[in-house]
Amino acid sequence: MTATTPWSPNSFTPADPSYFKVKLTTWAIIWGLILLVSLIPGILLAAGVEVLLWLVILPVVLVVIIALLVLRILRRQVAALGYLEREDDFVVRSGVMWRKQLVIPYGRMQYVEVNSGPLERRYGLCQLTLNTAGAGATAHVYGLPEAQGQLLRERLVAAGEEKVL
């Protein structure tokens, strides 16, 4: 049985598969750093400071377990991203465990941003942010190929202007 959501997950335009590589690199950097921190008691022990043994092992084991769990759902997280352009509004979806579908009418749109960080640029990707007057109603579209992102932005701005007039 398919899960109940307002719009069928299949109708969304998914994020570019290479966005997974961006997420993977970010994952490696963040969890690498956390692992380094968790190794501190071990380093101290090696340097001759007296440290309880479980204080050396436990953090490392915990960090590795959590990192692997996160890695397991990373691909599904990327697969869960998507956007849907409709006649009067724009829908984004995200989340595996906590799934979300956020719909914003073109008429409420205040401005559209396209950003790309160094990692995303390496893979020719960008992210688009659609802002409204409400802080909670901000739609993020991740993992867009750059050219597609610019086109989408232009379409959204045009649709927004049409609605306001």
Next chain:
Amino acid sequence: MSQNSDWQRVHPASPFVHGWLAIVGLLYIYWQNTDELSMAERFSGERLKWTVVLGAAALLVVLAFYFLSWYFTRYKLTETHVYVNSGALFRSQKQARIDKVQGIDIAQPLIARLLGLAELRFDVADSSESVLRLAFLRKAEAHELRQLILQRATGPLAANPTASPSQAPEHTGSIAANTPEASTPLMAKVPITRLFASLFLQLPMLIGTLACVVIVVLWLSGITGMIAAVLPILLSFGGWFYKHLNQGWNYTASATDTGMRISYGLADTRQHSIPAGRVQAISITAPLLWRLFGWYKLEVNVLGTKSDELDNLQVLPVGDFDAVTRIMGILLPDLGIGNQREVLATAVSTGYNYGFIGSPPRAKLLSPAAWKHQGFLTTDTTVISRYGWLARTASFVPHHRVQGTEFRQGPWEKRRELAGVRLHCAGGNIIGYLHQIDAQTAAEFTLAQAERQAER
């Protein structure tokens, strides 16, 4: 026009209102640095001479700053604009188009109140980020100027050729300036006893009071070490208490042509006008113990005005159901359904009359205490949603104020085929919140809400 557009200065005591701290600070620094001296040594011989010389010099510098600040702060009112210039080194020039002025608030910080001064804050459409301030004028002057500007803002541009701003301060205390205030019908008032009771019946104050009792008991039993640890917590409760006491002190709400006006304040008297057209969302909250007395708190999301606080704007600190209906009648006159009063009564309690759709019984395990209260109702104009466990909230979001609709489903909700919907709004953190309703219903609601939003 020409003599209308003369630049005017604010009241000479203005810099002192914000700057008195500098003088106190100087005194404090002096006192600290001479801590080791006895009282007699402070005021004797060579030392006294230096003290006087240095003190005078410091005072001169401060006064010079005050003078410059006052000298360069000027304002001008023309038929179409208000201009405020300020700053000696870093000049700032601000102006606002009078026909864009939505409301003018009068604020009186404590020192200003002692000096009989008041500050005008212009709430200008399309520029929520920087509020135009004019500080300080004599109180009567401020009221007159506000009246004059509001007249120009509402009336046609050339309708008022006789009233010029340079004349305005001359008829101080005239009846004309006071009547509109007196004629506005009073909608709610908060008696001080009720305010105190309402504050002590809320969780933060209960905990704070308990902490007080614990401290006293500890003290009496001779344990003083703990007190230092509890004191900071106590202070934060004190802060909470003072803030809410201040917001509810002498609270009055009255109806105006465009919406309502509230005024409150213990040390600082504040007046806010709330145009009904700028209200984005309304929430009615009843904390657990308030329910015994049938008391409610009303808050709104509103654009503009409250530039300094992140909180929602409180439009009723505590009041009974009648006060709630009166204020709702002003801020949201069209609920989009018949029997408005009865629907409102259902919204602030439990029950599924008038088409309220609640959480199904399978939500019981997730929210054992709240599932019977949770629910929502969609009318022609508004989405009413009820949520909350200890403090029950009913939130009202007009369809054309919804910025975005968000369908959400967590893992535990998914297993029970439940889902939630949030209606995001501007101007504060009140949202419409359909909590743990049937997933199918939630999905259909989201689709229907998207249609409704696209229409408006």
